[in-house]
Every structure is written in C-alpha cells, then in structure tokens.
Amino acid sequence: MAIIEQDTTNPGFKWIGTRPIRPDGYEKVTGKARFGADMMLPGQLEGAVLRSPHAHARIVSIDTSEAETMPGVKAIVTGADFPDLAEAGAGAADLDLAVNVIARDKVLYEGHVVAAVAADTRKQAQAAIKAIKVNYEVLPHVLTVDEAMASDAPILHPGTRTKNVEPAPEADSNVISRVVQQLGDLDAGFAAADVVVERTFTTKPVHQGYIEPHAAVADAMPNGRVHVWCSSQGHFAMRTMTATVLGCDPTRIKVTPAEIGGGFGGKLSIYLEPLAGRLSQKSGRPVRIVMNRDEVFKGTGPASGTKITVKIGATNDGKLTACQSWLGYEAGAFAGSPVGAATMTMIAPYQFENLLLEGYDVVVNKPKVAAYRAPGAPMAAFAVESVIDEIAQKIGMDPIELRLKNASVEGSQAAYGPKFPKIGYVETLEAIKNHPNYQIPLGPNQGRGVASGFWFNAGMNSSATVHLNEDGNVTVIVGSPDIGGSRASMALMAAETFGIDVARVQPLVGDTETVGFNDVTGGSRTTLATGQAVTEACEKVKVDLMARAAKTWNCDVADVEWVDGQVQKLDGSEPPLSMAKLARGWGRTGGPVSATASLNARGVGSAFSTQVCDVEVDPETGIVRVLRYLTAQDAGRAIHPSYVEGQFQGGVVQGIGWALNEEYVHTAEGTMDNPSFLDYRIPVASDLPMIDTIIVEVPNPGHPWGVRGVGEVGIVPPLAAVANAVSNATGCRLTDLPMSPMRVLDALNQKSNGGNGH
Amino acid sequence: MSRTHVTCTINGDEVEFLCEDDTTLLNALRDEVGLTGSKEGCGTGDCGACSVIMDGALTCACLVFAPEAEGATVVTVEGIADGNKLHPLQQTFLEGAALQCGVCTPGFLVAAKALLDENPHPTETEVRYALAGNLCRCTGYDKIIRAVLAAADYNGSEG
Ligand code: FES
Ligand code: FES
Numbered sequence: 066m067a068i069i070e071q072d073t074t075n076p077g078f079k080w081i082g083t084r085p086i087r088p089d090g091y092e093k094v095t096g097k098a099r100f101g102a103d104m105m106l107p108g109q110l111e112g113a114v115l116r117s118p119h120a121h122a123r124i125v126s127i128d129t130s131e132a133e134t135m136p137g138v139k140a141i142v143t144g145a146d147f148p149d150l151a152e153a154g155a156g157a158a159d160l161d162l163a164v165n166v167i168a169r170d171k172v173l174y175e176g177h178v179v180a181a182v183a184a185d186t187r188k189q190a191q192a193a194i195k196a197i198k199v200n201y202e203v204l205p206h207v208l209t210v211d212e213a214m215a216s217d218a219p220i221l222h223p224g225t226r227t228k229n230v231e232p233a234p235e236a237d238s239n240v241i242s243r244v245v246q247q248l249g250d251l252d253a254g255f256a257a258a259d260v261v262v263e264r265t266f267t268t269k270p271v272h273q274g275y276i277e278p279h280a281a282v283a284d285a286m287p288n289g290r291v292h293v294w295c296s297s298q299g300h301f302a303m304r305t306m307t308a309t310v311l312g313c314d315p316t317r318i319k320v321t322p323a324e325i326g327g328g329f330g331g332k333l334s335i336y337l338e339p340l341a342g343r344l345s346q347k348s349g350r351p352v353r354i355v356m357n358r359d360e361v362f363k364g365t366g367p368a369s370g371t372k373i374t375v376k377i378g379a380t381n382d383g384k385l386t387a388c389q390s391w392l393g394y395e396a397g398a399f400a401g402s403p404v405g406a407a408t409m410t411m412i413a414p415y416q417f418e419n420l421l422l423e424g425y426d427v428v429v430n431k432p433k434v435a436a437y438r439a440p441g442a443p444m445a446a447f448a449v450e451s452v453i454d455e456i457a458q459k460i461g462m463d464p465i466e467l468r469l470k471n472a473s474v475e476g477s478q479a480a481y482g483p484k485f486p487k488i489g490y491v492e493t494l495e496a497i498k499n500h501p502n503y504q505i506p507l508g509p510n511q512g513r514g515v516a517s518g519f520w521f522n523a524g525m526n527s528s529a530t531v532h533l534n535e536d537g538n539v540t541v542i543v544g545s546p547d548i549g550g551s552r553a554s555m556a557l558m559a560a561e562t563f564g565i566d567v568a569r570v571q572p573l574v575g576d577t578e579t580v581g582f583n584d585v586t587g588g589s590r591t592t593l594a595t596g597q598a599v600t601e602a603c604e605k606v607k608v609d610l611m612a613r614a615a616k617t618w619n620c621d622v623a624d625v626e627w628v629d630g631q632v633q634k635l636d637g638s639e640p641p642l643s644m645a646k647l648a649r650g651w652g653r654t655g656g657p658v659s660a661t662a663s664l665n666a667r668g669v670g671s672a673f674s675t676q677v678c679d680v681e682v683d684p685e686t687g688i689v690r691v692l693r694y695l696t697a698q699d700a701g702r703a704i705h706p707s708y709v710e711g712q713f714q715g716g717v718v719q720g721i722g723w724a725l726n727e728e729y730v731h732t733a734e735g736t737m738d739n740p741s742f743l744d745y746r747i748p749v750a751s752d753l754p755m756i757d758t759i760i761v762e763v764p765n766p767g768h769p770w771g772v773r774g775v776g777e778v779g780i781v782p783p784l785a786a787v788a789n790a791v792s793n794a795t796g797c798r799l800t801d802l803p804m805s806p807m808r809v810l811d812a813l814n815q816k817s818n819g820g821n822g823h
Numbered sequence: 824m825s826r827t828h829v830t831c832t833i834n835g836d837e838v839e840f841l842c843e844d845d846t847t848l849l850n851a852l853r854d855e856v857g858l859t860g861s862k863e864g865c866g867t868g869d870c871g872a873c874s875v876i877m878d879g880a881l882t883c884a885c886l887v888f889a890p891e892a893e894g895a896t897v898v899t900v901e902g903i904a905d906g907n908k909l910h911p912l913q914q915t916f917l918e919g920a921a922l923q924c925g926v927c928t929p930g931f932l933v934a935a936k937a938l939l940d941e942n943p944h945p946t947e948t949e950v951r952y953a954l955a956g957n958l959c960r961c962t963g964y965d966k967i968i969r970a971v972l973a974a975a976d977y978n979g980s981e982g
Binding site: 086089091096097098099102273275277328705708748753 | 901951
C-alpha cells in the first residue's frame with residue numbers, strides 16, 4: 066500500500082517527520098479502546114440528570130420525595146448537596162464553575178442542571194428524574210448581544226457592573242467587561258486612506274461537535290477519596306475543578322483519563338464529574354453518567370455567537386492604514402467569552418499602525434461558552450478577512466498580494482504586545498500563491514476566496530517521565546490526554562532523542578497519580594510543551610547512561626559519547642554499550658534508570674495559516690458547494706506529518722461547517738430548536754472534496770525540534786475563505802453566518818432586484 | 824421486572840442475553856454482551872458511530888430494539904478482524920492515519936466494510952456517499968476516504 070510515505074522534508078532527522086503507525090491505533094481499530102462511556106465497574110449505578118426546560122427562571126422549590134421512593138433509586142442530588150463556595154470566599158470563576166455544574170436559586174439557560182439521580186439502571190434513573198417536581202418562576206430572558214445590551218434588558222447576574230469602562234457604571238449590566246487594543250492615531254490613519262470599507266457581521270453559536278458525548282464514572286471511598294474516570298482534555302484540571310465544586314482538596318480525587326473522543330476545547334471544563342462524585346459519596350457505589358446528544362447541545366459548549374463591526378482603510382496601492390472594530394461576544398450564562406483573544410488575534414497577520422479594537426463580554430441565557438479551537442479568533446477573522454477581501458476587490462489587487470504587502474514578519478509589532486519572533490506568515494501566503502490550485506480557471510457560478518489567520522499557541526506546564534526497561538526499550542509517560550495522535554509524536558521525539566527505532570518506545574498517558582502535573586491539552590501546546598518535557602527526560606536518561614558506561618569502562622564521562630542508541634568510547638577501545646546492555650548491567654552501576662522532566666514551556670511559537678477555497682453556488686437553490694480547498698499552515702516542525710495534516714484538515718472542515726451549515730437555532734422561549742445531529746448539521750463526507758494541505762516549516766527557535774503547535778489556527782481562516790469565495794462567485798457579500806441556502810438565495814434575489822450585494 | 828431473552832449470532836458466536844423490551848441493540852451490545860466497541864454518538868440514527876451489520880445490512884444499532892435481533896446475525900467492529908489478523912480496512916486506517924480521536928472509527932470501519940462487501944472497487948464519490956451517514960469531527964474525512972480506497976486496492980491485489 067502506498068499511503069505511507071517517508072517524508073524527506075526534514076534532512077538530519079531519522080524519526081521526526083516520518084509516519085509510523087500510532088502506538089494506540091490497534092486498540093482503536095479493533096474496538097478495544099476504552100472511551101469515557103465504556104467504563105464498567107462492579108456494582109456500578111447509572112446516573113441521569115434533570116435539566117432546566119426554561120432559559121431563565123427562579124427555582125422556587127424542588128421536591129424529590131416521590132423520586133426517592135422509586136424502584137432502584139439509590140441517591141439524588143440537588144444544588145443543596147454542594148457547598149456554597151461564596152461562603153468559603155471563592156473567586157468569581159470558581160463560583161461560576163460550581164453554579165454551572167448545578168444550579169442553586171436560578172436556572173440561567175435551557176439545559177442548566179437542576180438535579181441528578183443514581184439508580185440501578187439507566188431506565189430507573191430516567192424515570193426518577195421525571196418524578197422530581199421543580200417549581201419554577203419563569204423570568205424574561207435575553208439571547209443575543211443586542212438583546213442583552215438593551216437598556217431595559219433583564220439582568221442575568223444582578224449586581225454586575227461592567228469592568229474597564231470609564232466612568233465606572235452605576236447600573237447593573239449584562240456586559241461583564243470591555244477589552245481594548247489601541248495603537249497610533251485612528252483619525253490620521255483613516256485620513257490617509259483612499260478607500261474605507263465598513264461592515265457589520267454576525268455569527269451564531271456553534272458547537273464543538275465532538276462525536277463522543279461527555280461521560281464520567283466516579284467511585285467514592287469511605288475515607289473521602291474519589292476516583293474519577295472521564296474523557297477530558299486535562300485530567301489534572303478535572304481533578305482541580307471537581308475538588309473545587311465538591312469542596313475538598315484536589316488530592317482527595319484521583320482522575321484516570323479515558324480515551325477522549327474529540328474535544329476541540331469543549332472538554333476543558335467539568336460538567337458531570339462532581340455530580341457523579343457526590344452521587345457516589347451518597348450511595349457508596351460507583352456511578353456512571355453519560356450525556357445524550359441533546360444534553361451535549363444544551364448543556365455544554367458552544368462557541369460564542371457574535372456581532373462584529375470592522376472598518377478598515379487602505380491606500381490605492383494597497384497599504385492598510387487603519388482598523389477600527391467593535392466586537393460583542395456572547396459568553397453564555399456566565400462571564401468569559403473569548404473576546405479578548407479575538408481582539409488580540411484578528412489583525413495579527415497585518416502591520417497596522419493605527420487601530421482601535423473594542424470588545425465586550427456579554428452574558429445571555431444560553432449555555433456557558435467553552436473554548437473551541439483557537440477560541441474567539443475565527444469569528445473576528447471572518448469579519449476582518451472579509452473586509453480585506455473587499456478592499457482588494459475595490460483597489461483591484463490580488464488578495465494575496467494585498468496580504469503580502471502588509472504581512473507581519475519577524476520583528477514587526479503585534480498589536481497585542483510583543484514584537485513577533487521568527488514567524489512563517491509570508492511563507493504560507495507564498496505557498497498558496499505558488500500552488501496550482503490558485504491558478505485553476507473557474508467556471509460559471511464559481512468563485513475563489515482567500516483568507517488568513519493567526520493563533521498564539523500556548524506553552525504552560527508539562528511533566529514527563531521516561532523509564533528504561535530491562536530490555537533496553539523505553540516507556541514514556543505523559544499527563545497530556547492524546548486527542549489526535551500525540552502519543553505518536555511523543556514516541557517519535559523520544560526515538561529521535563535516543564536514536565532508536567520508534568517501535569522501541571512505548572508512550573502512555575498516566576493518571577493524576579502516576580506522572581507529574583500537566584496543564585490541559587489545549588492551546589496547541591501538547592507536542593510543544595509535553596514534547597519538550599519528553600525530550601528533556603530522555604536527555605537526562607542519556608546523561609545517566611553515559612555516566613554508567615564511563616563507570617563500566619572506568620573512564621572519564623568526557624571520553625564517551627552517545628551515538629544511535631548506544632554509548633561509545635571516543636577512542637574506540639571498547640565495544641559500544643547498547644541501551645539493552647546498560648540495562649542488563651544496571652545492578653552494578655547504580656540501579657534502574659528513570660528520569661522526569663517538569664517544565665514551563667516558554668518558547669512558544671505562534672502560527673499562521675492561509676487558505677484558498679473554491680466554491681460553486683447554485684443560483685436556483687442557494688446551495689454552496691466546496692469544489693476545492695487548500696490550506697497552508699506553519700507547523701514549525703511536523704513531527705508526524707500525517708497527524709499534522711489531519712489537524713489542518715479537521716480544522717478546515719469544522720470551519721466550513723461554521724461557514725455554511727452550523728448554528729444554534731432558538732425559539733422565542735429561548736429553547737434550542739435543533740438539538741440533534743439531524744437538525745444541527747455538521748459536514749459529512751459527501752459534502753466535501755479532499756482537503757489539500759501544505760505543511761510550511763519555519764522552525765520555532767524556542768523549541769528543541771522547532772515545533773509550533775498545529776491544532777488550532779487551521780479553523781481561523783475558513784469562515785472568511787468560504788465567504789470570500791461566495792462573494793467572488795455571486796457578487797454578493799454575505800455578512801451573516803451560516804451562509805445557508807436561504808441566506809444565499811435572499812442575497813441573490815436582493816441583487817437581481819437592483820439591491821446592492823455589496 | 825421481566826426481561827426478554829434474546830439469542831443471536833454476534834461476530835460468529837451464538838450469544839444469549841436478557842434485556843428489556845425497549846433496550847436498544849446498541850445498549851444490549853455494550854452493557855449486556857460487553858462489546859463496547861460500538862459507540863453512541865447521538866442515539867438518533869444520525870452519526871453512524873453505532874454501525875453494525877445485521878443480517879447483511881448496515882444498521883444503526885441505536886435504532887434497533889435488542890429483541891429484534893432474535894435469530895439475527897450481527898457483525899460489530901470487534902468481529903471485523905480475523906483473530907489477530909487485521910481486516911484490510913483496519914490496516915489502511917492505521918497506515919493512512921484515518922483516525923484521530925478514534926471514536927468514530929468503529930462505525931466507519933463497519934460501514935466501509937459493508938460498502939466493500941457490496942462494491943469491492945468503489946469510486947471516491949461512491950465512498951463519500953456510502954459513508955455520508957457516519958460523522959467524523961476530527962479528520963475532515965480526507966484520510967478516511969483515502970484509507971477506504973486503499974483498502975479497495977488491497978482487495979484487488981490480494982484477489
Ligand atoms: S448512535 Fe446510532 S447513529 Fe449515532
Ligand atoms: S477521529 Fe474523532 S470523530 Fe473521527
């Protein structure tokens with residue numbers, strides 16, 4: 066089979082850049098891998114969760130007495146079963162976390178948890194939650210930024226005053242805070258422009274859409290210890306958050322990571338873990354709770370709905386002179402939309418000397434938003450990249466040329482603070498420009514769109530432990546959940562460091578008690594930071610083994626060197642000692658060999674992506690079909706190119722779904738109208754072409770292998786790339802997502818009725 | 824409560840289990856038979872993560888009541904390999920990195936097997952439409968489609 070290629074793009078590396086079969090793959094193709102819902106413990110009870118049917122309501126009373134007497138019911142919890150963290154002096158984020166897990170006096174969105182039941186069977190648990198009587202006093206609700214910011218809007222959190230506004234406001238507000246990015250002189254910038262384009266864009270909340278619903282199993286011991294199994298993007302974070310909500314020390318809880326069936330940012334927080342934990346404490350039995358898809362839509366995620374105005378000025382020869390933007394981001398029911406990241410990323414590809422970006426974090430009666438791949442960035446890039454495209458049209462310049470003319474490069478000032486170190490934005494633009502896809506002639510009703518995007522990437526804390534085994538092979542233990550093949554990358558980095566066959570490295574993800582602390586798998590940080598920890602731990606093992614060899618040979622350690630998995634004497638006077646030989650002799654040289662590295666990765670390398678999309682728009686139906694798609698992204702260094710490409714492709718297709726089909730649809734009552742995969746339509750195989758990829762490698766100087774992180778930036782450009790292609794195909798500028806057939810038809814009709822698509 | 828006794832053939836073995844009348848085949852496979860390879864992504868027939876082949880037809884196990892499987896022959900992801908010899912699809916999925924998180928993989932493998940059993944040499948378009956009932960949120964489908972096409976080639980070369 067020819068689908069494995071050994072890449073030769075990384076001369077000098079033996080393993081990095083190759084595409085071996087991932088070590089955890091066999092379990093996954095045979096159905097043996099254990100995901101969150103697959104756990105089954107002896108005596109395990111099944112849980113079910115009662116959720117609010119209202120978008121906003123006061124809980125007057127909860128009566129569980131009938132449910133308690135039902136067959137099989139072993140425990141019931143309500144908000145009253147959890148500590149009041151306000152009394153304990155907790156901060157706002159912890160208070161929100163706890164109240165989002167289970168409501169106390171008010172429900173703030175449809176799907177907000179009110180109670181949970183554990184029973185012998187799932188059917189009994191479900192019957193019991195139906196028998197819990199909740200008396201609600203329904204309150205008026207707000208669903209959008211505009212509704213929430215209206216002067217007479219009902220207030221979700223009385224007492225909230227908008228932060229970072231002068232003078233300090235005196236009235237309660239649904240606007241939690243304002244963020245600002247400012248540079249130069251805006252008026253002068255617009256005065257220097259020959260063209261100015263200003264438009265307002267809206268996007269709807271979209272769900273991360275991981276195929277595996279949330280699941281958690283908890284088993285509480287009589288001594289207060291709770292063992293939790295769950296699929297998450299960070300079991301250490303699950304431990305901390307679960308402890309916070311249960312009101313205990315984190316180390317009273319052990320979290321064992323299950324395989325995770327997709328996260329994309331949506332599995333960075335807790336939902337079920339404290340419920341299962343408290344039910345297990347009350348019943349003395351292990352409790353499993355698994356969400357159904359309806360609960361996933363209503364109770365978790367989504368990404369913010371937004372309203373964004375962007376105004377950009379440019380000269381006729383293509384210099385961008387000023388950018389002003391107003392961004393309103395829905396946070397859901399609790400503070401914390403990613404509007405800050407939006408303002409920081411939206412114009413990062415360009416060197417603007419004059420700008421003012423103002424963002425607002427706005428609470429609405431929808432589920433609390435969760436991170437979604439480059440959180441906050443895609444919607445803002447949709448707005449900016451659409452306006453840049455329109456400027457290119459207006460001044461008659463190729464959209465890639467316009468971008469090249471203004472591109473951020475090493476040393477240029479990023480609006481969000483730092484000067485860029487070495488970055489690969491220009492390289493992504495040139496890769497697209499020089500690719501044959503960019504030259505293919507288009508037919509009638511077809512159009513081509515270009516867009517770029519930026520994401521910071523993250524470093525943060527990681528630990529890894531490496532054991533030498535008695536046969537000379539190594540075990541690598543990390544604490545970063547593997548969402549998309551990171552164990553394969555860890556094995557490759559270890560193999561490269563030792564100079565041994567990757568098959569001799571067994572990587573695994575340890576629980577919270579077998580490996581040192583690790584931050585979440587998020588921010589595209591795992592291959593970078595955990596990979597660096599693995600590399601450093603391997604280096605420590607090498608140093609130890611060289612010392613052991615020197616001891617064996619009774620020579621100075623300066624007289625030995627490491628070559629391809631073995632220690633050699635520089636003068637060649639002894640046959641080399643392999644890792645296996647050194648392992649066999651470890652009893653004489655100091656015992657078994659292991660090493661741990663723990664670090665805070667500082668050498669973060671930011672990433673850019675540029676993408677080009679070709680579409681065909683059916684003028685009869687308004688259906689947009691993606692004909693071709695090409696993405697070029699700077700990976701820094703591709704450790705396992707197949708999984709790098711997979712990250713690119715997955716991000717692009719999520720972005721295509723965001724652009725064309727996906728949205729939360731709400732009723733006037735504030736309930737979700739499409740909480741199923743039938744009505745919330747994510748892209749399927751027959752909607753799509755192959756997604757062509759170009760891995761750009763501008764190595765990150767801050768990382769031992771040059772890694773930047775690849776998980777997120779790929780989702781930043783597609784919203785605009787598709788919209789720009791639709792504009793190019795139809796002459797209509799669509800500013801509201803998704804570009805559903807009805808919206809496209811409306812725009813076409815408006816244009817043919819003499820309205821101006823632009 | 825009275826439970827229904829079901830006898831069927833799963834992955835070549837005669838299997839008996841007890842279930843309630845409204846237990847889905849998916850839950851019976853997972854909870855009663857202990858085969859957790861089939862996944863629930865939606866429970867409404869929209870994601871294909873629960874795909875099984877029942878009496879030769881590709882079926883969403885979440886849409887079938889377990890008692891309907893009485894006397895039926897069911898193939899799940901656990902039954903695709905021949906012992907420890909992987910099916911060509913399993914091999915090409917591994918080699919082609921056609922899985923990221925892997926939770927959709929059992930359903931894709933079963934659906935792709937059903938396709939190749941019927942049509943050993945499908946075109947790319949045929950593969951895309953045959954797998955349109957299976958959702959994958961990680962891969963963008965590119966590598967899945969390539970892996971199925973590669974397995975079809977493998978069929979050809981192996982006779
Ligand atoms: S679980 Fe059966 S189709 Fe989704
Ligand atoms: S690999 Fe994750 S859903 Fe397909």
